[in-house]
Amino acid sequence: xxxxxALILTLVVISVLLTAGCAPxxxxxxxxxxxxxxxxxxxxxxxxxxxxxTTGYKWEASFDQSLLKLVKSEYKQDASKPGMVGVGGxxxxxxxxxxxxxxxxxMTYKRPWEQTASDxxxxxxxxxxx
Numbered sequence: 001x002x003x004x005x006a007l008i009l010t011l012v013v014i015s016v017l018l019t020a021g022c023a024p025x026x027x028x029x030x031x032x033x034x035x036x037x038x039x040x041x042x043x044x045x046x047x048x049x050x051x052x053x054t055t056g057y058k059w060e061a062s063f064d065q066s067l068l069k070l071v072k073s074e075y076k077q078d079a080s081k082p083g084m085v086g087v088g089g090x091x092x093x094x095x096x097x098x099x100x101x102x103x104x105x106x107m108t109y110k111r112p113w114e115q116t117a118s119d120x121x122x123x124x125x126x127x128x129x130x
Contacts, residue, residue: 030124037126044071044096047124049107051075052088056111057118059091067103067128069096097128 028045030037039045049059053075061070070093077089095105102125109120 033122033124037124038129039097039126040129041097041099044094045126047093047095047105047107049091049093049109049122050088051091051109052086054086054088056113057109058112059093060108060110060112061093062106062108063095063126064101064103067098067101068105068126069098070094071096095126097126100128100130102127 028037028039029048030045031048037045047061051057051059058075061073063070072094073092075089075091077087080087093105093107097103105124105126107122107124108118110118
């Protein structure tokens with residue numbers, strides 16, 4: 001292997017490692033409530049969940065707004081063939097810690113117009129440090 005190829009390979013590996021775990025909103029990405037979230041005031045993190053809004057369902061976040069700020073929420077459809085309908089994707093919720101404390105984030109997958117509770121409720125444990 002030439003020195004140039006070795007350099008290119010090293011740069012590719014470094015760039016993959018640097019972007020791993022990064023989410024669209026910046027910060028760290030969490031996909032399971034079994035993984036506790038530890039952050040600091042001023043830092044951001046993203047909760048990423050599978051979603052399919054073509055069914056009418058979407059994730060809703062409930063949290064203590066004195067401890068956390070929802071900076072951004074967005075949906076990105078999975079790659080699909082042209083003309084396909086009903087394709088799912090992921091919803092991204094980027095939060096920023098405001099001050100220290102325990103701030104659970106309850107995520108509910110439901111249709112906004114329905115009043116009944118959904119079977120899909122996930123609670124993420126968030127600990128904000130100074």
